Amino acid sequence: MMLSVCPICDEVAKAAHDRDGDGMRFNCDACGDFGISEASAFSMHRYASELRRSFLRAAAHRAEPGSVPVITHID
Numbered sequence: 647m648m649l650s651v652c653p654i655c656d657e658v659a660k661a662a663h664d665r666d667g668d669g670m671r672f673n674c675d676a677c678g679d680f681g682i683s684e685a686s687a688f689s690m691h692r693y694a695s696e697l698r699r700s701f702l703r704a705a706a707h708r709a710e711p712g713s714v715p716v717i718t719h720i721d
C-alpha cells in the first residue's frame with residue numbers, strides 16, 4: 647500500500663495496484679474500499695465530485711455482495 651489521492655473525493659487515501667487487473671485499489675476513509683481502472687482514474691478529474699460519487703454508487707450496485715466495487719468505465 648502507498649498513499650495517494652482518492653479519485654472520488656481528492657483526500658489522501660491508501661492505494662495499491664490491482665493484482666487482478668490494470669487498475670488501482672483504494673482504501674479511503676470517506677469512500678471505503680473500491681477499485682478503479684486506469685482509464686477511469688485518468689478521466690475522473692473531468693467530473694464534479696457529486697458525479698464521481700455517483701460512479702462509485704453505480705459500481706457498488708453492480709458488485710457482488712461482499713465484494714469490492716470496481717469502477718471500470720465512466721463515460
Ligand SMILES: [Zn+2]
Nearest residue numbers: 652655674677
Ligand atoms: Zn475518497
